[in-house]
Amino acid sequence: MHAPHLGTDGGPPTPVPMGTADLAYHLAMRGEPLPAGFLFAFSGPVPTLASVRARVAERAHRIPALRYRIDREGRAFSRVEGIDVERHVHEAWLPGDDDGSGAGRLMLSHPPGGDDRPPWDVWLVHGPGGEHSLCYRTDHTLQDGIGAAHTARALLDDDPVGGPPGYHGGRPTARGLASAAGALAASFRHSDKPAFDVPLSGRTGLCQTVVPVARLRAVGRAHGATVNDVFLAALAHAVGTWHRKNTGAAHPPLPVAVPMSVRAPGEECVPGNRIVVARVLLPCDAPSPRHALSRVVARSDGMRTGRLRESLRLMQTAGPRGIGARVGTRVVNGRAVAGPVSSVNFGTALVHQGNAAHRSVVWSGLGAGIRCLVTLTSQHDTACLAVIHDEALTTADELPDLWLASLLDLEQP
Structure with missing residues (x-):
């Protein structure tokens, strides 16, 4: 598939057939979602839920992977026309999360989506002592770890450039x-x-x-x-x-x-x-x-x-x-x-509303x-x-x- 250009409003095609690896996840999970994504840990000023939703509302419709839901019967990804940000961006409190792993366990505890929405969400998780996390979560059938890294940066970073380098293939031997x-x-x-x-x-x-x-x-x-x-x-x-x-x-x-x-x-x-x-x-x-x-x-x-x-x-x-x-x-x-x-x-630390994350974690169920x-x-x-x-x-x-x-x-x- 020709890659839709990041930053366009109407370009992504519909539907997009699942690739071999997508279908492998779908078969391995027997159609059930497999949560995967990125967690970014911060100290210092905590953003409001409203401000995180405003950032997501501004950018989500321009990021191709966020515009698709999984058509499991058709084994394809189908484009949606609108994104209801309030159903995709959530907030939680974990005052006892002293080691910083509680937010990850929360993200793994239940799958994203569950209806005809695109299967992704963003969580603002409040920890103890001003610590907090921003979590981007998706279904592994829809996106791999490198794709999640680029999508999380495009969605949340103040200056969304950089990230893992692209693959330049050669000939097999x-x-x-x-x-x-x-x-x-x-x-x-x-x-x-x-x-x-x-x-x-x-x-x-x-x-x-x-x-x-x-x-x-x-x-x-x-x-x-x-x-x-x-x-x-x-x-x-x-x-x-x-x-x-x-x-x-x-x-x-x-x-x-x-x-x-x-x-x-x-x-x-x-x-x-x-x-x-x-x-x-x-x-x-x-x-x-x-x-x-x-x-x-x-x-x-x-x-x-x-x-x-x-x-x-x-x-x-x-x-x-x-x-x-x-x-x-x-x-x-x-x-x-x-x-x-x-x-x-x-790559470089994710910066959200002027605050740089001090740790990032990629995870999957x-x-x-x-x-x-x-x-x-x-x-x-x-x-x-x-x-x-x-x-x-x-x-x-x-x-x-x-x-x-x-x-x-x-x-x-």
Whole structure:
């Protein structure tokens, strides 16, 4: 689909057929909504609900993704002509939210939409001591994390420019295609992930921790790694330590789903999921964080040089979308992987009515038997690790501190 230009009033077409990834979410959730979005935490002056609604009313009709509802029977996105801002912008009070995670749990507690409206909303959440959050929420069938990042900035930022860079694709390689085919075949085999193979409770918890981005970059420079490599390596060792602490046994390499954006310049705020998903084994059996990092770096280098992202994109679009979507549901579900592991760099801090957010978090609900989702969201000089988990993982709230301990180990000379 040609991307409607952000800032036009009448351009978005209707209807827009679901893409392969959109349909995969729709099938995986059996038509039920899956909440996803961004949370921005602030200190200082708290905006009024009226002022937030005024900002949204001024901008929403010019942002293409906000103009669509999900036609689940037609497997398409249908444009709406009007937006009733009072039904999309809400307010809540969480005076006991001392660690800042309560707003995220509130956003996960019930799905957006529920009628013929576009499935998005904005929440002004009041916390203790003048802390507050602005939350942009949507249905994952309609929008991926990078799309949500651009839409949240376009909707709420005083100067809505910047954000995650667009994807500039190349040609797939034979090596990449072979790797993609191998990962697909592996998803049909038994996946050994004992720390996550527990009966689902259906209740979702969230825990998080915050670190300076500079720490992640410094470790990356010292080891020839990216921030994402450091994130994954520390997570792998944290999971291994967590499992060993609880069971006394080593954890085998952990299959996770790593979403990668293919959202091109000009598609920043169009509806739909512009992603492919790679199946990656986290080296939870590594004897140290440094060993884990060396293995993650080798894997990441192979993915880049082999152009795995381009190969996955070709495989996703080469055949009928129904077949591609069903393959996608096979790759990303609680039998095949522990869950998604995602890293998003939001860019410069979101500024709303002159006040800069001091933290941002991308999050999503759980579905398709997934027990755990881990995200790392960078904004300006701060990164937030969030662990969204089924409460059957009763000690999952230990993972953020274990991740910090692994990061500290990587920082040692």
